[in-house]
Amino acid sequence: MAPVGVKTARFYFFRNINTFLLGVVAFYSLLPLLYLMISATKTQRDIFTTFGLWFGSNMNLWANLQEMTTYGGGIYFRWLANTLVYSAISAAGATVLCTLIGYAFAKYRFVGRDAMYGIILGALMVPQTVLAIPIFLMFAKVGLVDNPLAVILPSLVFVPGVFLMHVYARQTVPTELIEAARVDGAGELRIFVTISLPLMAPGLATVFILSFVGAWNNYFLPLVVLNSTDLLPLTVGLASWFAAAANNSGGASLHAIILTGALVSVVPIVAVFLFTQRYWQSGLTTGALK
């Protein structure tokens, strides 16, 4: 809050303190990731015997990667592929559904609109964990348990996306443009596809990224509805390895394999995150500031 152009000793003093404080919080936030990057290069023995934030006696990353690839009959890449497929389909579907209904809420007046919107946003308060077991029981009735659809279908409901697309449509699609197109005789679907959709594109990207990460990180639903090892996503698969390692069953180097697997699964999501930050922040803050 120092006046522009005046840099007093006091200003530098406070800036150093502030930088230190924010640095401590950032260190706390990055600590587990730092530990992950370092540990993945160690042998199992070094993980337990050497200091966690420094490298071990030798560089063991390649050996760990090789062991990870072959452990459990090479199941790791199967899990990674499952995660990718489930997340991509869920996110694409969720984006389409949210865009359509968000546009309807923003640009049309129709009977039942406010009630519908209220009920959908009310569902933000019902955590998915509460719904997962009833969803499992429903799927058990119709024979969908242990089927990829059991993970994908419920993930199509992405409530924050409805809200986001409603706000984006309202902000980016001018009503006059739609009216002019109507006067020219364009149908509603054509107006949506050729005029509104391109204007809403950045919003679509935000919803896609947020719902993709949500599906990628999902744990409880796949844990409940899937049984076959071949169908699991990474989260459930790695957790099952972790449980085996904690019980000291599953082989001598399972801890090292888990840490390497965790690193490999985190790298793409961190890369995506760093490149698409703009969308994340706009998506998250839109929700909170309205």
Add this chain to the structure above:
Amino acid sequence: MTFPIHGDVVGSALPGPAMKTSTLIATTDGSRKRRIGWVQVAPYLFALPFLLVFCAFVIAPFGYAGYLSLFKTAMVGGERFVGLSNYWNAFGDANFWNGLLNCLIFGLIMTPVMLTLALAAGLVLDSKVVRAGSFFKVGIFLPYAIPGVIGTLLWGFLYGREYGLISQTLGVLGITPPHLLGNQLIIASLANISIWQYLGYNFVILYAAMAAVPDELTEAAVVDGASATQIAWQIKIPMIRSAIIVVVLFAIIGTIQLFNEPFLLMPMASDVITSDFTPNVYTFFLAFRTMQYNYAGAISFVMGLITAVVSIAFLVISRRREE
């Protein structure tokens, strides 16, 4: 936190060439004609796909949990209607209350620490009297992108009693390491994982709200000789009330649905994290270990109701204070 629909809206009966596809129909009194066309039907068609999956995977499961909860399945005789007896059982079930109590303690630790840290970090960044602010911002936000499962496993490694980083470090400093996954500290250790995961998310939300406070307000305060602390307490924090309410609301919802962290760390602390550690862990064990679907349905339904009641109560109280 209400989400009123406002702004410009089109689509109410527009006369003219736009209505080529309209059909003219007579209204009941016959004196006026109203057009029913695509403009009226389109919003329902746009909304339909989402509404279908919403009903199938939000409304129906909730209703189904409620329906199941009214029955009891016996080894002999199959399903029979038992009214509210599952709910009476839950009410008198020490396991259920134990889980709720753990959630309460968890929430009482996690919420204030998270809010304080996020607010403090937000205020520091917002003051602009800081170096490398945007680097720190990304760093603090990053854990939000890490899958919760991976984050929990990593903290599990850090917490390990013999080999964990925390024990190692304290050991080097000559301090006897506390048993982080023991009876005394387990809830605090779990709360730390949630704080780590969501601190950055809340920090970004609060910071964005602070950045949206008009500069004139803070400039006027500076001219009047207000200190940085006064500006924070008397201008910034009151101005971002609604963002703070959102943060607390999500903390409450996250607390009630606590499952992943205790469930994942169970193999490391099986003596402390019991099958009734939180209501959600308890429902999971009821449904998948002891196959008590009806009772699990009742507890799911109660947890849904508790979430709704607590959230609405919190919103009503925070709004009343505002007036």
